[in-house]
Amino acid sequence: MAKRAIVSQSLDSCPINPVVDLVFSRWTTPILWVLRLHGRQRFNEIERRLPTISPKVLTQRLRQLERDGLVARTYYAEIPPRVEYEMTQLALSLVPVFETLVDWSEAHLHEVEQARHAYDEAI
Template identity: 70%
Template sequence: MRRSVEAIEACPISPVVDLVFSRWSTPILWVLKEHGRQRFVEIQRRLSAITPKVLTQRLRQLERDGLITRTYHAEIPPRVEYEISDLGRTLSPVFATLTQWSDVHLASVEAARHAYDQADRPTP
């Protein structure tokens, strides 16, 4: 527990970064924000690189965190739908800001990476 407190004191947004920006959370939230209610297979189609196991894990975690809702329809065959929650929608301004930053600065990041990779560096 002490380590967690130290991390929060060092960077107060660390818990949010861990919560929202883990490997697949942001793409899942983005899909649900942009496309509305989706079934599992629809999310998987839109995020083709994610495995079913990881998608299941991330959906469960996002539901647990209150960022998405899961609706089970007792039909034959059963149908489950996922939707971004009201709490998850509060992240829209964060996503919009990151999109704007990306539009303006991502090319500079790529140029910096290229320059770094091309630089002659002594080996340690």
């Protein structure tokens, strides 16, 4: 808590840092992407579509996304229990942001590859 306060004190000069922490921490964009592509779905469906995520981490990320208001969780007290996850309106408002990133990626990512090769060639 105190550490976070000190860090943010220096990082607040970068106004996009809160959004980065929110949206671009590990696994959050893949999860949101899967939810966007395949709509409302259950825990195990998400897990199957993200083959390398462990259930522990998936739970952690989904809880965080739920707390941040980006994912809605619906619990059905059936047997066996059923839980469904979906993007919220707030998360949907991020879609244009993602599209901007996809556009940049398509336009410029190969330049990054070139730069890396050039850098590595030059030792």
